[in-house]
Amino acid sequence: MVTTRLMKYFREYYYKSPLGIPDMLFQREIGFIPFNGTMTRHRKFNGQAEIEDFVRRSVPRHLYYSSSYYRFPDQHKMLEKEWLGAELIFDLDADHIEGADKMTYMEILAEVKKHTLRLLEMLMDDFGFGNKNIRLYFSGGRGYHVHVESDRIYTMDSDSRREIGDYIRIEGLNMEDLKMLDDSYFEFGILKKFNIYISNFYKNLDENYIKNVFGKAWWNYINYLEKFYNGEKIIDFLRNDKGNKFKLLIKQNKSNEKASIDYDRIMLEKILEDFKKSALAEIDEPVTTDIHRLIRFPYSLHGKTGLMVKPIAIDDLKAFNPLDEAIPDIFLEREAKINLKIDKFSIKMNKESYNIFRGENSVPLYVAIFTNAINVAEFI
Structure with missing residues (x-):
């Protein structure tokens, strides 16, 4: 009964609402999950009328298309499809958000949006992609899909895409490697952001934070810093300092006399941990690395919510509320x-x-x- 009624409303939607057709549809593999059954894929459609006729007759619960372009998308073996290239896809969902299992659906949507905004910032600021290269969609479920379309990425293999994913998730950034870098590395990208973050942190350092990090040893850290900085009051010193605190402390950790407790190192590692949490974007990395991935069809309905897979202008994301704007008008x-x-x-x-x-x-x-x-x- 539930499936029959849901299917009825989905059919009504598809009869009255056009799909958003991706470019080069005839070179995309199409897949779908029916209301009763399992995934069917390796389908090909030549144009909007053909695929919409199919969707209205079959009424899938979930509808997908490939991020890849193929010469023969309806072949069942990947080698026989003759892969021509693929968009770069990012899937942001609650599955990888810490504490999501204790959040409401509305809280999950808000948290995943934060990560999506961070991803977009990195794609545009660090990788140089513009609005014309990026397509953003509400997934219809618990997050967002980001598609990057550019000649720079179409022929990238899985390993190259994994490196991009590692950058987005700030994988591999650690204090040992950072100590080996010269100043020029901190002038752009994620290291520039870390540089700014750590400078701002030390300028606004307070005793409560130090207590949380060092526990009973917090006063030793204050004494250590004041001694290290020629007896000046550390809070005043840091707030008045116009230099770059990160580079200064890194250099000290390279050459200081290995203080009885390497307080700066402990603090830097704590700050690095906090920075990662505030700056990384939690993506589903297998989606990004998979050059044969299927992704949800624009303006299709998500079978587990009944909401639309809706395109969003990048500048509109901050104000976008899926539970207001992804409801089909006919409902x-x-x-x-x-x-x-x-x-x-x-x-x-x-x-x-x-x-x-x-x-x-x-x-x-x-x-x-x-x-x-x-x-x-x-x-x-």
Whole structure:
């Protein structure tokens, strides 16, 4: 019953709403998961009319296309497809966000958005991609998809894409390697950001933070720093210092007399850990490295939420709210009855808050579809 009703609404959506067709559709592999069954892939469609006719007849629960271009996308063996290149894809989801298992759906969306904004900043500032090279989509589920389209990346192999993924996730950045670098390395990219971060940190250093890092030894660290900096009060010294604290401390760690406790090193490692948490973007790295990946079709419906896979302008991401803007218009003006299977469910959709309790409820159709798709309710 649940599947039948959901499928009915999905069919209605596809009859009234066009898909967003990726370029060179005829060179993309198409895959889908039906409402009853498993993944089918290795399909080919030559144009918008053909694929929309198929979707309206078959009504998939999930619809995908390949990030790759092939000479023969409908061949079942990858070698026989003749790979021609692939977009660079980033999938940002709750699966890799620390503490996501304790967050509400709305909190997850907000947290994943932070990581998506960091990713976009790195792609544009550090890699030099412009708005014209980047396509951004709400995934329809718990996050965002970012597609990079550029001649610079189409023929990259998996290893090269993995290096980009490692950079985005700030993998391999450690104090031992940083001590070996000269000043020029800290003038651009992620090291420039770390340079700024650590300079700002030391300028605003306070005793509470030192207590948290060093515990009972915190006063020894203050004494050590004051002695190291010629007896000056360390807080005043750091706030008035116009030099680069990171480079200064790195050089000291190279040549100082190995203080009885290497306080600067301990502090630097703690700051590096905090920096990574604040600056990295948690991506699903296998998606980025896979040159044969299938990704969700623009304007298709996500089978586990009933929300659209919606394109977003990069400048609009900060204000974008999927639970307002990814609801299909045709689901807005009607109500439906559901039986809630759990004690209570709360959600804010279409700028309205809903608190639903176990048993029969009459709710807007988009709430009914959402709760059915996530399997906390059934249609009545």
